[in-house]
Every structure is written in C-alpha cells, then in structure tokens.
Amino acid sequence: MSEIVFEGVTRRFPLPRGGEFLAIDRIDLRIEEREFVAIVGPSGCGKTTLMRMAAGLDFPTDGRVLVGGKEVTGPGPERAVVFQQFALLPWKTVRENIGFGLMCKRTPKAEADAAIARYVELMGLSGHEDSFPHQLSGGMQQRVAIARAYVMQPAALLMDEPFGALDAQTRIVMQEELVRLARRNPRTVIFITHAVDEAIYLADRVVVMGRNPGRIIETIDIRPLREDGGWEAMPIEEVMDTPAFTHMRSRIWKLLKAREQERPAAPAPIPATVPAK
Numbered sequence: 123m124s125e126i127v128f129e130g131v132t133r134r135f136p137l138p139r140g141g142e143f144l145a146i147d148r149i150d151l152r153i154e155e156r157e158f159v160a161i162v163g164p165s166g167c168g169k170t171t172l173m174r175m176a177a178g179l180d181f182p183t184d185g186r187v188l189v190g191g192k193e194v195t196g197p198g199p200e201r202a203v204v205f206q207q208f209a210l211l212p213w214k215t216v217r218e219n220i221g222f223g224l225m226c227k228r229t230p231k232a233e234a235d236a237a238i239a240r241y242v243e244l245m246g247l248s249g250h251e252d253s254f255p256h257q258l259s260g261g262m263q264q265r266v267a268i269a270r271a272y273v274m275q276p277a278a279l280l281m282d283e284p285f286g287a288l289d290a291q292t293r294i295v296m297q298e299e300l301v302r303l304a305r306r307n308p309r310t311v312i313f314i315t316h317a318v319d320e321a322i323y324l325a326d327r328v329v330v331m332g333r334n335p336g337r338i339i340e341t342i343d344i345r346p347l348r349e350d351g352g353w354e355a356m357p358i359e360e361v362m363d364t365p366a367f368t369h370m371r372s373r374i375w376k377l378l379k380a381r382e383q384e385r386p387a388a389p390a391p392i393p394a395t396v397p398a399k
C-alpha cells in the first residue's frame with residue numbers, strides 16, 4: 123500500500139514582519155498505488171512544499187498527508203526523494219553511491235551487488251561503476267541519483283525537478299529512460315516540473331496548480347492519450363509532434379495563463395492575530 127493522499131492540506135508560513143502567507147490552500151489529491159503523477163505550475167505555487175510534506179520534511183498547517191493509509195510524521199525508507207541537485211557522495215564511486223542505502227540497511231553483499239548491477243544496466247551506467255561523481259556529466263550524475271533511489275525499491279518516489287539542471291538534449295534522453303524505468307518498475311511517483319511537455323510525456327495524470335494561494339486548477343488523465351496513441355513505442359520527439367500531445371500542451375498552457383491573469387497582484391498577508399472587535 124503506497125497511495126499518497128493529501129486531505130484538505132493547507133500550509134501557511136510566517137511572514138518576517140508578522141502575519142502569515144497562505145502558500146497552499148486546502149489541497150485534496152489522491153495518487154493511487156503505482157500511479158505516476160506530475161505536478162506543474164508556476165514558481166511559488168507550492169509544488170515543492172507539497173512534495174516535502176509527502177517526504178515528511180514539512181507538515182501541513184491544516185489537513186493531513188497519508189502514505190499507505192498512515193499519516194506522514196517524518197521521512198521513511200518507503201519514500202525516496204530525488205532532487206534537482208544530485209547530492210551524490212563525492213568520495214564514493216558510482217557503485218558505492220548506488221549501493222549506499224543498501225549498505226546502511228545491511229543488505230547481504232551478494233544481494234546488494236546483484237541489485238546495483240541491475241540498476242547500473244537499467245540506467246545506462248555500465249562501464250562507469252568505478253568512476254567518481256566529478257568524473258561524470260550532469261546527466262550521468264542524475265542517472266546515479268535515480269538508480270540510488272530505485273535500488274531501495276521504495277514504495278513511493280518523490281522527484282523534485284530532477285532534470286531541471288540538465289541541458290535540453292540530456293533532459294530528453296533522461297525522460298525517455300525514466301519512462302522505460304517507470305514502466306518496467308512501477309512505483310507511486312510524484313514528479314514536480316516546470317516543463318509542461320515533460321509532465322505530459324511522463325505522467326499518468328498531470329496536476330495543474332495555480333499560485334497565490336497554491337491550489338489545484340485541474341487534474342488531467344493522460345493515460346488514454348498514451349494508450350490510444352501508442353506513445354510507449356514511439357521516440358519522444360514523435361510523441362511530442364502528435365496532434366493529441368500538442369493539443370494537451372496548449373490546453374495546459376491555457377489553464378496556467380488563465381489562472382495567472384485572474385490571480386491577485388500580490389499575496390494578501392493573513393493577520394497574525396484577529397483584531398479585537
């Protein structure tokens with residue numbers, strides 16, 4: 123059981139000069155077990171805050187977050203996080219970085235070696251097992267970070283702009299590889315991105331958010347498009363050229379644009395205390 127449920131989740135942050143900023147307002151979202159959900163939205167709409175709450179690194183002011191039916195009270199081994207910055211251990215090799223969590227868990231060596239070898243192969247890292255992070259390109263480092271997360275067989279993967287620091291060409295290669303990996307080894311995934319194309323290509327469902335305050339504007343099921351269009355068997359550039367894809371891209375852009383045009387110019391601080399009547 124690894125479904126992720128946000129129930130009436132609100133997050134307010136204190137403002138430096140008093141009062142509070144309403145970052146996220148009453149979000150209800152259910153991500154089914156083994157479902158891949160991408161969250162898109164403008165900067166500041168609360169995407170990272172939502173992910174941090176699923177990871178147990180931040181907590182709602184109101185409402186609750188449940189993973190596998192249990193309220194999140196902190197980080198846990200059943201949830202792996204992949205950030206934009208790869209955060210590899212620079213003094214350890216690719217093999218050691220991927221196997222680090224397994225070592226901490228005291229996984230028997232033969233079992234750990236077999237699991238590491240599998241993800242080295244799946245992530246196209248063969249031949250680089252003994253390299254150190256500084257000897258790898260950004261794309262290769264992110265492959266190691268993704269392999270390190272998957273090798274732990276977490277029930278849920280929480281990815282915050284994992285391809286945000288990569289150049290456009292590497293990013294496309296990584297998107298194709300992640301799709302391959304995610305279909306062969308499905309997990310419950312929250313994938314945060316600014317890139318609408320990336321969200322449509324990768325996800326089963328795309329959650330579109332608006333800001334001030336952070337709310338869900340719409341949730342869109344992509345699976346029928348992918349299945350009807352046979353996307354899995356096509357190269358990414360062909361998928362992105364199909365009428366169904368381009369139509370979906372412009373639909374999401376219109377949603378984002380309409381929301382930006384209607385939102386208030388600046389967030390209204392909530393008074394810290396209610397004035398006496």
Ligand SMILES: Nc1ncnc2c1ncn2[C@@H]1O[C@H](COP(=O)(O)OP(=O)(O)OP(=O)(O)O)[C@@H](O)[C@H]1O
Pocket residue numbers: 135136143145163164165166167168169170171172316
């Ligand atoms: N610890 C904090 N203290 C105060 N405000 C915060 C804190 N964390 C986030 N915020 C505010 O909450 C809002 C949502 O932030 P968040 O980082 O979740 O947005 P985001 O959608 O991930 O943005 P980006 O796409 O730029 O990463 C922002 O206005 C941010 O300034």
